[in-house]
Amino acid sequence: xxxxxxxxxxxxxxxxxxxxxxxxxxxxxxxxxxxxxxxxxxxxxxxxxxxxxxxxxxxxxxxxxxxxxxxxxxxxxxxxxxxxxxxxxxxxxxxxxxxxxxxxxxxxxxxxxxxxxxxxxxxxxxxxxxxxxxxxxxxxxxxxxxxxxxxxxxxxxxxxxxxxxxxxxxxx
Numbered sequence: 243x244x245x246x247x248x249x250x251x252x253x254x255x256x257x258x259x260x261x262x263x264x265x266x267x268x269x270x271x272x273x274x275x276x277x278x279x280x281x282x283x284x285x286x287x288x289x290x291x292x293x294x295x296x297x298x299x300x301x302x303x304x305x306x307x308x309x310x311x312x313x314x315x316x317x318x319x320x321x322x323x324x325x326x327x328x329x330x331x332x333x334x335x336x337x338x339x340x341x342x343x344x345x346x347x348x349x350x351x352x353x354x355x356x357x358x359x360x361x362x363x364x365x366x367x368x369x370x371x372x373x374x375x376x377x378x379x380x381x382x383x384x385x386x387x388x389x390x391x392x393x394x395x396x397x398x399x400x401x402x403x404x405x406x407x408x409x410x411x412x413x414x
Contacts, residue, residue, distance in 0.1 A: 250378040253313055254359060272356045273332070275365075279354035286351040286400050293396040294363025295350045297385055299327065299340055305395055309384055312359070315340075329358040344399040351400065362386060 279285070287295070301309035314329035324339040327349075332338040342348035349355065357364035362385045374380040 251310065251381045251384065252374070252378045254374075254380050254382065275354045276352040276356075279352055280347070284347060285353055286347070287353050287355075289398055289400060290393070291363050292350055292398045292400060293393050294385065295355070295361075296341070296363075296396050296398055297388075297393060298357065298359075298361035298363050298381070299325070299350070301381075302392070302396060305397070307392065307395075309381060309388075312361075312381065314358070327358070330356075341399070 286292075297309065299312050299315055301307065301311045303310055312327075312329075314327055316326050316328040316334075318324040318326050318334050318339060320334055320336075321339070324336075324341070326332070326334050326338050326340065332349075336342070336346075338349055340349050342351070354365045356366040359382065360366050360368040361382055370380060370383040370386055374383040
């Protein structure tokens with residue numbers, strides 16, 4: 243916690259081994275897997291997984307929570323109302339915008355999608371390490387330990403309208 247009682251989250255560096263040719267090949271492979279997962283029917287991810295992805299990228303401060311957006315989240319230079327991941331290296335184009343209008347396909351809609359930070363909701367997600375629970379905790383550790391009811395409050399759009407209520411409810 244800081245002096246103003248706002249929680250702080252530790253930044254996690256991107257793996258330095260994912261640079262150069264190896265990274266470029268990995269990016270091409272990752273993109274190919276994502277495209278293949280979409281299939282010919284433009285299949286999209288389900289609500290609970292997309293809610294985790296939105297939390298991982300955008301945080302929940304806009305909805306009354308304390309989780310800030312990912313430090314790598316960037317505003318698109320093409321369309322200031324859209325966001326891109328600055329860590330993945332995919333660039334800025336309509337196909338790399340994280341969230342699109344409901345009738346379009348956003349990057350977070352792909353059933354198979356990798357995150358450079360291996361955050362919750364993504365295909366390459368890895369559970370946080372024990373040291374990530376030490377104050378200040380990492381964003382990943384926080385998301386892993388957030389109450390599922392808080393995750394359900396994350397509004398997402400899949401298909402034609404906002405599907406906030408289609409997530410399975412868990413009673414406590």
